[in-house]
Amino acid sequence: MIGAAGLSFAIASSRGGIAAEITSERGGKALTPWVSIAPDGTITIMSAATEMGQGSMTSLPLIIAEELDADWSKVKIVPAPVIEEIYGNPGFGGMMYTAGSNAVRSYYDNLRLFGAQARRVLLDNAARKLGLPVDELTTEPSAVVHSKSGRKLSYGEIAEFAEIPAQAPQIKPEDLKKPANFRLISKDVMRAELPRKINGSAQYSIDVQVPGMLYGAVLRAPVEGAAPDKFDEAKVMAVAGVVKVVKLPYGVGILAMTPWAAFTARRAIESSMVWNRDGKAWSFDSEQGLQNFAASARDPNAKATDWFKLGDARAEMAKAASTFEAEYLCDYAYHAQMEPLNAVASVTASGDAAEVWCGTQSQTLALEATADALKIERSKVKLHDTLLGGGFGRRGPRDMDYLIDAVLLSKAVGKPVKSMWTREDDIHNGRFRPLSAHYLQAGFDASGKLMTWQHRLVGDRVTPFADPVRYEKAGHKDFILMLGADAKGYDVPHQLVEQVYEDTGIRTAPLRGIGFTANKFATETFMDEIAYKRGVDPMKYRLDLLANTPRGHKVLERAAQMADWGRQRDGRGLGASYIDYTDTQVAAVVEISIDRANGKIKVHNVWCAIDCGVAVQPDNVIAQTESSIVYGIGLALTERISIKDGAVEQSNFYDYIVPRNHDVPPMQVEVIQTDNHPTGVGQMATPAITPAVANAVMALTGVRLRHAPFTEERVKKALT
């Protein structure tokens, strides 16, 4: 037996309630909780991850189908019910949680095993039926065959008479397919839900309609922890179509017959709304806050804790023949998923049960948050998880704020409610990539070799705010803020990363690329500065330091070749970056020009090489990498949230500027296939762009940009 084995194998027959829940979702005989097969040959496979555009709804079932030897055209994919003991993500302590680009990585071994077990059940049943030894049988897509006699039974035929063993069959590593024999893994298939995404039939939670449903809108307090004090309720009730006004702990909810009535009433409250001053972030100003962070980052006496240590950086830095230091700053940034947050809830009149519809990154948290809000058992909540119109980390924080709106409003009015945020709500109540300041120091020996490297990071806390439970379990490590702050991959014998903890009260969350986006801006720009300091080409300098990291060396070398690194271009600059993003190797080279009159940076080309081990769906690896690059261009150039007196200053896509088609350069992405265990692809190139752009600006102008994003005003100022 390998992996987590089939401990849940016979659960469908041994536990009545769960068996009913599983079989009600699917057609045909449940061979395992993951796979059922109907007499017509339709194979239904459970999808444990939620789908937000990253492709897991296809790639996870495909892994099962590979080992099952299923005919992919017969496979139907359905969302798994919320049963963590079967479908939980091993990468998130068994929660059903889709984040961190880890679905394929974490489920891969188990899904292969579950697919192989289901195949073995079919083989054993066929052997019994045919009266043949099982080792004379083999499979071809969706059929068991006896090649000696030419006899054949389809999976659909076998499913009709199959007996399901109580114990999972033993599968040894050598029973799994050799990668050379893969028919599905590493071959591109059409993503399961794509046909629904070109004709308007794909259903997101905002599309859900329930009979008798009202529409909800909420005006939320600008600062976390503040509550409504007073407002002109009569003025709101005067809006045609408004049914009820509900005071919530964190805002004012409006229930109306139509969305437009709810939104009109929501606007009508604003002028008379008075909030109490509870909550920490009142009076916080992000521009001043960042200066304070920066002062603290360069203060050797600031109270810091060690995040990462290699060798003895403190002692070695003191002995260095020469040192070099630099500072970098990074602003808050917003997810901007295209579907404004929303949910539908139907709470019973007595408040003792609920049905909810939402696009969530965690089915587990959606159930728990609803149950907590209603103070009922989790088993009294039924979740319908839909497709997500973008996630990027916004729909994973533990409190599920947007879902709770619908739950509380439905409870208050005794009817089903679809509550929707406006884009302005989505930005004003955003949970941001944190503000951060970075102080880095390099120490060299007498020959000029880089021996010691330190990074002191002052950033607004994320994990304690977004998920206090996981923060507790992680031993009070703010991994969302801190990951990527080291110089992983590079041969630097003494490294130290320290964190100075800050809590401004501003709402934060994981955002695509998490800590890597700010931290790699700092570390990869610093690496470039060190190369300049040593008088070495920054590409050569990096490649030399990666000599003992073959996979890293290879992606960087390949990106340099793709970009034709050595070739000078008139009026253009090239910049590079390399990242080990939780084992996925990424290197990028960007080519830029600058309009000196207005400070606008134009990205002309991006070349990117990525090694994520086994690429389960290679075209999707490319698509996700293109997507990550575009997201990275936004974070590098324009995307910036600022805070005044605790409130967000931006409101919609006119002042929070995300990349459009004309901002995006040709992107060449090369997937370097290796047989390493598959690792993530959903966000790995995002953090590569900001440092690569900064380094390209340096190459073109000799000026270092130290504050991301590189807005036109900042660039213009830096160049004059």
Place this chain on the structure above:
Amino acid sequence: MIKNFFVNGAPASTDAPPDTPLLWVLREGLKLTGTKFGCGAGLCGACMVHIDGKRAFSCQTQVSEIAGKLVTTIEGLSPDSSHPVQKAWLAERVPQCGYCQSGQIMSAADLLRHNPKPSREQIIEHMSTNICRCGTYQRIVRAVERAAREA
């Protein structure tokens, strides 16, 4: 009551107040939810439909303005996903989260209707009206080029 407009070829009416955006009448009244709410301000294009054969932000069009007009939504672009733009969108595997793609497809169909052989620059400029946060822009351009080629 606003009468005498047509949605995907069928006569339609609404008793929504005249300042109601067409978007909400389509989505919640007529249950044509393929047209999406993205920004409510004519900035992102998720709500794009065709009115009398030209693209329009349904979030910026009041129902009072549509009497007598022909509205086409993504559901009415073709009965079976067979519009050349839809076919090209699948062939190039454009969508990721998919939320903006109805609007993107409606914008692209509008372009090709008025300019069947657009240059790459014209495609990029026209399609820059629509935001895709998954950043599928490179594939969008490829798909419009394919649709122009194969239409």
